[in-house]
Amino acid sequence: MNIKNSILVRVRIAFLMVFLFSLAVVGKIFHLQLVQGDKWRHMAQEKTINFQKVKATRGNIISDNGNLLATSLPFYRLALDPSVADNKLYKQGLDSLAYLLSVHFKDRSPEEYKRRINNARQEKRKYLMLNSRMINYQTKKQMETWPILRAGRYKGGVIFERTDRRFNPFAALGTRTIGYVNQQSKGVVGLEASFNKQLAGKDGQALFQRMAGGGWKPLNDGSEVPPEQGWDIQTTIDINLQDVAQDALYRAVTDHQANYGCVVVMEVATGEIKAMANLGKLKNGGYAETYNFVVGQQGRTDPGSTFKLPSMIALLEETQIEPTDSIDTGNGTFRYNGAVMNDSKPGGYGKITVQQAFEHSSNVAFVMMMRDHFRGKAQRYIEYLDAFGLTRPLGFQMLGEAVPYIKRPEDKTWSGITLPWMAVGYESKMSPLHILAFYNAIANNGKMIQPIIVKEARITDNAEEQYQARVINEKVCSDRTLRIVRKMLEGVVERGTAKSIRNNDYKIAGKTGTSQKLKDGRYTREYYTSFAGYFPADKPKYSCIVVIDGPQGYRQYGAEVAAPVFKEIADKVYARDLEMHKLLTAETAPESTAFPLVKAGHFEDLRYLCNQMGISNHGRELEEWVVANVSDNSISWKNKLARKDEVPDVTGMTLKDALYILENQGLKVNYRGRGRVVSQSQQAGTHILPGSSIEVVLN
Incomplete structure (x- = not known):
């Protein structure tokens, strides 16, 4: 076969192979379309259409x-x-x-x-x-x-x-x-x-x-x-109280450059939490709500002297001690089982009563009382804490609730000083919310209830689930003990460690707390400060706890750091709650019946009237609103208004003038009576809470 025929054969074989391959392709297409078409269409649809x-x-x-x-x-x-x-x-x-x-x-x-x-x-x-x-x-x-x-x-x-x-x-x-x-x-x-x-x-x-x-x-x-x-x-959150609490807390943690701070405000009778604020320090030095210290594990720590309240109740229930009994605390230093307990006051308190020991938070007095009444009976003291409801979780509605840690005699770390040290707030771990729940029980006539933050879950207007505070303990102590400790808590503010927050408008009852922080097994010079209490003390409506952790500077005690925050919150709550407080009575100067009644009002109007009536009047650098000071048949005018963010003093004014001033300051005004304003519910000069109400009485 020559080369030409060989090439021709090869070409024909190649064409034959292409032809056979083409037939195979056509056959496969035919098979896919007609035989397997439904199968592949279904698979394609599954890839492109699904639920x-x-x-x-x-x-x-x-x-x-x-x-x-x-x-x-x-x-x-x-x-x-x-x-x-x-x-x-x-x-x-x-x-x-x-x-x-x-x-x-x-x-x-x-x-x-x-x-x-x-x-x-x-x-x-x-x-x-x-x-x-x-x-x-x-x-x-x-x-x-x-x-x-x-x-x-x-x-x-x-x-x-x-x-x-x-x-x-x-x-x-x-x-x-x-x-x-x-x-x-x-x-x-x-x-x-x-x-x-x-x-x-x-x-x-x-x-x-x-x-x-x-x-x-x-x-x-x-x-x-x-x-x-x-x-x-x-929720039970009152957005105005939340704003007040968070604002006060923010100023405190920034002022003291603290590690963190937290606040809870709770309604005494219902257990409803009205405000819960947590501020932790950021790497850049600012503060934000990064963790719930009120509830969580990171906020669980030695409670300090706020724990002296359950210790005092255990002492009163177990023994016959009276608030007037005396304790000689000496120079404020007491050595017990090889350890030393000191009072915060240099030189000590000397001989004081049980009442004074609580008011001034004497560590030495409490260690001595625990030694005298619970030595050899540590389990009895723990049983009281169990009965109070302090050793078990509250069952709070939010996840992550810290479990309280109360040391027991069978624990390996129990020592000869554990009992008295526990009595003053060491060697235990409690969350701020748990401490507050116990203080709330004292305000609530001894009934300890579970704090709640959600009232109901609903769809549109139909309630699907409703929640109420569970009673943890119907009566944490006897009526006698309750009366005594309530007076003690009031005494802390009237005469004791928190006397700096005492005021004449309403009473506060509470307890300061300061504990050294434990690091690497040793107590340091870094402090955990707190104040827990309720107000008004004579008819409690709200309980509150304030915690400031690790304050810097020369003020490092609960009375100086946490208590002022409590008072700021309480003042603002008191000012906006018309049902909670009595009206403040303005001081009025005696007036001569022969002289026309001139008190306060718009300067130009009052000056015009006085000039028309021939009454001598004078004053310098006067503003739009003034108050009259009557002396020897003559009137000297004085400026009446406070700063823009403060509650104005409208006593002595007509209703028309009072309404104009108060409403321009953003206050909602309620009034009763006729004549001139004789009293107002929000004290003049206090900070204005926008949108709050003020009641004025006219006579």
């Missing part, structure tokens, strides 16, 4: 009077099915739509938007993400009026893909208490986590189709299962 979750809208967290503390706001992404609109609608609206998209999003020119939409329509694509940027509900409503989009989903092809975002209307106020959610809309900490089951609702599902570009388009074929919205939870 997906439709997230439920998370419930709201609201305050005691209905203010939103946390809510879910809807946001949307704008997409389009360009194949839906008919030719007339599409041609008329495309240019305007492209222009509006460009102006709003500012990421593409109108020509680029127009080209993208045109290309998608020519390719018969069913889904085009116009812009992935989120828009809010108001913007969505605006876009629904734009060309093509205004025709709606079924005629214009517009698709608004909704997603919810969590929003706290009061920003940083109580953020750690309220908590936050993760990207899966699940609560992580705080109330968001503790009540996640109620808030989360139940997810639905719907059929979605995967479109070119990776997006998913809902098919709305009638098979969707709608989601069930989460329940709202109503």
Whole structure:
């Protein structure tokens, strides 16, 4: 065979192989289309169409009077099915739509938007993400009026893909208490986590189709299962008290450059928490709500002298000691089982009564009393703490509650000094909330109740779950003991370590606490300061605890650091609660019946009247509102108003003038009687709480 024939054979064989391969391809196509077509179509559909979750809208967290503390706001992404609109609608609206998209999003020119939409329509694509940027509900409503989009989903092809975002209307106020959610809309900490089951609702599902570009388009074929919205939870938080507490705490921790601080304000009779603030120090030196020290493990520590209250109650219940009994504390230093206990006062208190020992927080006196009455009976003392409800968790509604640690005689670390040291607040671990619950029991006639922060969970106006404070102990002590310790707590403020916060308008009862911090097994010169108590002492309505950890500077004791914060909060609560306090009576100077009644008012008006009546009057550098000082048939004018952020003194004014001044300061005015103002419920010169009420009495 010559070379030419050989090449021809090879070519024919190659053509034959190509022909056979082509037949095989055609055969395979035929087999796939006709024999296996249904199988592959089904598999393709499974890849592009499936059921997906439709997230439920998370419930709201609201305050005691209905203010939103946390809510879910809807946001949307704008997409389009360009194949839906008919030719007339599409041609008329495309240019305007492209222009509006460009102006709003500012990421593409109108020509680029127009080209993208045109290309998608020519390719018969069913889904085009116009812009992935989120828009809010108001913007969505605006876009629904734009060309093509205004025709709606079924005629214009517009698709608004909704997603919810969590929003706290009061920003940083109580953020750690309220908590936050993760990207899966699940609560992580705080109330968001503790009540996640109620808030989360139940997810639905719907059929979605995967479109070119990776997006998913809902098919709305009638098979969707709608989601069930989460329940709202109503808290006990009073947003005004929360603001007051957090503001006072912030000033204190920044002033003292403390490690952290926390405050809880609770209603005595109900156990409802009205304010809970936590501020921890950040690396940059600022403060924020990073951890719940009120409830959690990091806030559990030696309580210090606030623990002398349960110790005193155990002593009174176990023995026949009286507040008037004497104790010789000597020079304020006492050696016991090889350890030394000191009083804070240099040189000691000498011979004092039991009442004074509590008021001045004498460590030496308490160690001596525990030695005399509980030596050899340590278990008996622990049994009292058990009975009081101090050794078990409160069962608080929020996750992460710290378990109290009370050392027992069988513990390996129990020593010969453990019992007396426990009595003054060492070698135990308690959370601030647990200490407050016990102090609240004393204010509540001995009944210890579980603090609560959520009253109910509801959907719209229907309550699904309601919560009340559980009674932990019907009576923590006898009536005799209760009377004694209440007087002791009042004495702490009247004459003792907290006398700096005493005031004449209402009584405070409470106890200061200062404990050295334990580091590496040794007590250091760093302190944990606190003040726990209630007010008004004669008819308690609120209890409160303030903790400032690790204050810097020369003021490092509870009386100097924590107690002033308590008083600031109590003052503002007292000022805004008209039912809690008596009206302050203004001092009035005696007047001669022969001289016209002139007290206070608008300067120009009063001066005009006096000049018309021939009454001598004078004054320098006067403001718009003045008070009259009558002397020898002559009037000297003095300026009346306080600073802008202080409560004005309107005593002596007519109702018209008083209303004008008070309402311009942002106060809500209630009044009774006729004539001139003789008393006002908020003391002049105190800081104004915006939106608070003031009552004036006229006579």
